[in-house]
Amino acid sequence: MLVSTKWLGDYVNIKNIAVEELAEKITRAGIEVDAIIDRSHGMTNVVVGYVKECVKHPEADKLSICQVDVGEETTQIICGAPNVAEGQKVIVARPGAVLPGNFKIKKAKLRGEESNGMICSLQELAIEGKLVPKAYAEGIYVLPDSAIPGEDALPLLGLDDQVLEFDLTPNRSDALSMLGVAYEVGAILSQGIVLPEVSYTESAERAEDVLKLRVDAIEDNPMYVAKVVKNVKVAESPLWLQNYLMAAGVRPHNNVVDITNFVLMEYGQPLHAFDYDRLETEEIVVRRAEEGEKITTLDEAERTLKGHNLVITNGQEPVAVAGVMGGLNSEVHDGTTTVVIESAYFAPASVRQTSKELGLRSDASTRFEKGVDPERVAQAAERAAQLMAELAGGEVLAGSVVIDELDKTPARITVSPDTINNRLGMKISLEDMLSILDRLQIPTEAVSGKLVIDAPTRRQDLRIEEDIIEEIARLYGYDEIPMTLPVGESTPGGLTPYQAKRRTVRAFLEGAGLYQALTYSLTSKEHAQQYALETAPVTELLMPMSEERSVLRQSLIPHLLEAATYNVARRIESVALYETGSVFLGLEEDGLPKEVEHVAAVLTGKWVDHAWQGESKKVDFFVMKGIVEGMMDSIGQLDGLSFEQAVVEGMHPGRTAKILLNGEEIGLIGQIHPTEQKKRDLKETYIMEINLQKVLQTEVDEVLYTQVPRFPSMSRDIALVVASETSAGTLQAIIRNAGGKLLKDVRLFDLYEGANVEEGKKSLAFSLTYFDPERTLTDEEVVKAHDKVLKALTDEAGAVLRG
Amino acid sequence: METQLNQLKDEALAKIEAASNTKELNEVRVAYLGKKGPITDLLKGMGKLPAEERPKMGALVNVIRETVTTQLEERMAHLEEQAINEQLAKEAIDVTLPGRPVRTGNHHPLTRVVEEIEDFFISMGYEIAEGPEVEKDYYNFEALNLPKGHPARDMQDSFYISEEILLRTHTSPVQARTMEAKDGAAIKIICPGKVYRRDSDDATHSHQFTQIEGLVVGENIRMSDLKGTLSLFAKKMFGADREIRLRPSFFPFTEPSVEMDISCFKCGGDGCNVCKKTGWIEILGAGMVHPNVLEMAGYDSSAVTGFAFGMGPERIAMLKYGVEDIRHFYTNDVRFISQFHRTEA
């Protein structure tokens, strides 16, 4: 909403307050003023000129040489506008003038002819092209004959004005009218307001006698007022009216249309003007459209209507889409003499639906959508009739043609001052409350200690006691509210065990050298299930904005790989990233997908890189595995953790494993398949993804101290030769199983394949630690346990002992 | 004999002085003080001397031996020290060479902001509530006083999965779910999480972003409690001398609704480019929980009141750290994330 302070001054006295201060007060009281637009843009030396003579430039077809009376002298100005002509009153920027955009006007010579200034278009005075009346859109603006040469053109054009740009919240549709703004500003400044005085002379002929009215869809159109004005002379509007409209962001057309737009802005009530003769039937019927019915609207587009759209018809065919746009067939034109003024209440939902379906949003539809003031429907029609009599020479027929079943009862709200003060934590007196409501012109009575309020129909946002609390608080001032803290039972607050463990996981991974990434949940169909630990039906958007972001992900890996590629492409060759986030497995019975929190990581490039010391190590499977083991250890889940060689699509067939917790699959670890790596411009890249939710929900033993050993432990080393395909994990499991209670630890310390070892075999060496917390072990006991281990290795894995 | 002895002494002392390392010195020791050395020989030859000369000569031999021994030990100590110093000199390093870096990562800046906010409210007795990112229309809109057909819930603005299911557009549905689950009991929660809106990604918009909201419900919760809580929060998050101001606003789920500004932390209120010359920065939206919202969740709005607030960690991070483009938070450029590794306190 653009509010011209010049126009606002017609209703409320704002002469004694600086515009910046006014804007600040309005903002603090609840309507945000986004900007203050100075329409003068600091222009000076812009005056009215009279074109006494105008001839073609001998050297240039498109230029005219004009002799212009600018009051104190007559001076020569070269003008390039096609519409300049002798006898016009025009806007002249004199030498020394500075136009918007820091455009300085100087004396100049154009093709050998002197030019002392410039004849201006409205665009050159910073009026947007779309607001300039069509007749002057391609050339200079022509002032009315009454303009006096030499007089300052800015006030004449209403450019000595400051416009407040409101950012209105949806509840304050009352401020979508100048009168609504006047009520608000009046309340803020504790001033009364002056409403427009509406009076005109009616002709003897009655509107009812020339126009019939019927509404067939009363629930969508509970009130319709039509007035008829005869002998209208369609012409350009007076300058003040055009100025007001342009300041409000509306393009002037002709006096009849401009009047409907002016009243729309003044009252917030959209009006429509029909050419009575073009209606042809002397009848208006409001009804729902027939399915597929067509109408060509004012913008010359043919619209196909649906059965629920509301239309205004002449009893036969549509002449307007109700509340949205008029029809071309009944448009007011230069030759129009009789005008029908329509002022109606159209149901917000109906207008919203129709304007959305037709893709047509207008000043009218936005107001209907929010619900116009029922009291102003008739008032606005009267105001328009008055202006048509005054400005277009019309004769207003007596009375109106009306259908009215609209409920105009004000909402009654009862609220006690105690409730208001308790809710705010304040102590405002009853007198102060009454005074605020009085400033807002909200009729209130104090009845047995309570405020009984009849909310005015212009304030549709006032319905419940909280709305009144807000009115009082915002005008009393939010700065006056004290600062307290909630009293009552105190609560410990804190993280749940799950949330605390999630923080531990993050801290571990970051301590291990990984940065936390944050990627999008929406992805492409192609990537939705790639690397997913578990797949389920994909959750798809109804109206995606792009294929890339059309479904919800089931794995975090693809976007992490994307992040790795992004960094590598920017010469950050070593990337270590992790992410915790949800994957979406749907659809469950209640229609929502199952959301499972996962943790995933990606490593590529170097893991160790100490250049001057010559230490460098690429990331590999075991770096990632160490990270997984450490992470699981940090949340007490190392014991049940195991890894099982696996073949997974998109992964290196020999360097991939499933991660298991207590025998249950919880994750994936390994190298991306070289083909996939190449596709993504990555070198050797490792990933892991784990169902974090499952891990964090697995019970953990409490941390309990075990005594620091008082007795020595004994170590024995074993070197074995086994078949290449026998995994270290298998051997370790055999050792653990056979070692019994005394075996405390098994550690692999050597792995060798190659020369000196038979083809198809490999050599491994383990260090075994035996220990009893209660006493020192004897050699015999250790030998006994160790022999068992050796036997099991030979029997179960065909291991051959070395050395 | 005396002359012989003194000659021997001078000779030994000269060799001690000439020894340039411990090995040579040891050779000198063996040569003069050893069992086969000249001094021992002299002592052995004492028997041949007349008895009256023996004590005198004996004393002289001992003096010589002591002198040689002392000199030898001193020289030995000196040579040992010299050897150590030479060794240490060889071990010297260039201390200006770079240290061995300790590999660490760090929180994403948004997590950093979210955890800072969480920790403040935890210290005030709040719990953290979480909920699904794919929500029912009911919890995302209806339960928050946004009935079907309400203009603020345009299909164009939300990612719908079906008529009744969508990606949540705010974390408020977690509040609705918590209220429903608490069954009339008092509530003090913070709800952080990812939310989604149907926006094209640009410098100031992101189709996915984060939100953190708070909700307090109980008997006699007042707007002054909201103001006091937010003021403490502003001081914790943006500096002890921050002031706040509330401006009336509108949200369907609160009434009255306000927006909170803080005094600019960059210029202190004088006006700068961060606060767009106003001295104030808009930080969050808040209000008293709308009675319809309480009623729908099963609370008696005549007995129980509440306040709620919500903010965007992206906006806070952008203001706090001076990040100019919201897309930085989602491109995962290591050069961006790694800048948020150190503490500020």
Ligand SMILES: [Zn+2]
């Ligand atoms: Zn500032």
